[in-house]
Amino acid sequence: MLKNYMEDVVEHLLPDVLAKYDNVCKCKECVDDIKAIALNNLTPLYFTSRKGGVFNKINEMEAQFEADTLKELTKAMEVVSKQPRHKV
Ligand SMILES: [Zn+2]
Numbered sequence: 001m002l003k004n005y006m007e008d009v010v011e012h013l014l015p016d017v018l019a020k021y022d023n024v025c026k027c028k029e030c031v032d033d034i035k036a037i038a039l040n041n042l043t044p045l046y047f048t049s050r051k052g053g054v055f056n057k058i059n060e061m062e063a064q065f066e067a068d069t070l071k072e073l074t075k076a077m078e079v080v081s082k083q084p085r086h087k088v
Pocket of ligand 1: 026
């Protein structure tokens with residue numbers, strides 16, 4: 001199965017990032033928007049299996065992915081918190 005590894009990184013980091021920001025709406029709609037915006041700004045990284053060389057290489061690079069992902073999640077939260085798609 002084809003999978004975008006960045007989705008996992010976003011899922012993994014989002015709860016921590018959300019916990020640090022009180023002023024952002026945490027309903028499903030806004031959280032999905034935050035994920036979508038962040039993932040659109042991150043380079044997708046597809047792999048076909050959790051086993052094998054590609055994934056091992058990804059693990060070694062994980063710290064850099066996390067730093068980039070945190071930056072994009074923070075930016076995405078600012079966008080959504082200024083313009084939530086629903087009425088407040
Ligand atoms: Zn919301």
